[in-house]
Amino acid sequence: MSGTGISTPDLTDDHAGARALELQWRNFGGIAAFGGAAVTVKCFEDNSLVKSLVQEPGEGRVIVVDGGGSLRRALLGDMLGADAVKNGWAGLVIRGAVRDVDELATMALGVKALGCCPRKTDKRGEGQQDVPVSIGGVIISPGDYVYADNNGVIASPEPLL
Structure with a gap:
């Protein structure tokens, strides 16, 4: 789900099981508050899996990418x-970098990442999909629920909205 009905402070106040990803996130998308069921990716400086995922029906889900925290290569661009956007993803949460930030800011898409970098990744076909990822002290499993706004990113094994 995307839209202004998401407040991570309110969700953490109301749900003891909500876990905050303890990183300083930057907002790069045109939608600041978003959430949905997680599809997880673990990759390092190779966005081959991200590229294939965004071409599938998103159905309002969120792609959670553990990019190892690298700011040397962008895992998402315009x-x-x-x-x-075209395929209905609510957004992406990326422990890594993005690029084409001016264009991303105009899209009806939530994008949280650690930073930006102009360099694209190599396409080596490496990485793992639908595996638990550890980001900011929180383990996110496929199908967990992720919510993001300008206050941060939280996760829960159950829907909070």
């Missing part, structure tokens, strides 16, 4: 962002 072309993949446009595919994500």
Whole structure:
């Protein structure tokens, strides 16, 4: 789900099981507050799996990418962002970098990342999908629920809205 009905402070106040990802996130998308069921990716400086995922039906889900925290290569840019919008993804949470930030900011897509970098990744076909990822002290499993706004990113094994 995306939209202004998401407040991570309110969700953490109301749900003891909500876990905050303890990182300083930056908002790069045109939608600041978003949430949905997680599809997880673990990759390092290779966005091959992200590229294939955004071309699938998103059904309001959120792609959670553990990019190892690297700011040397961007795991998302304007072309993949446009595919994500077209295919109905609510957003992406990326422990890593993005690029084409001016274009991403105009898209109806939530994008939280650690930073930006102009360099694209190599496409080596590496990484794992639908595996538990550990981001900011929180383990996120496929199908967990992720919510994000300008206050941060939280996760829960159950829907909070």
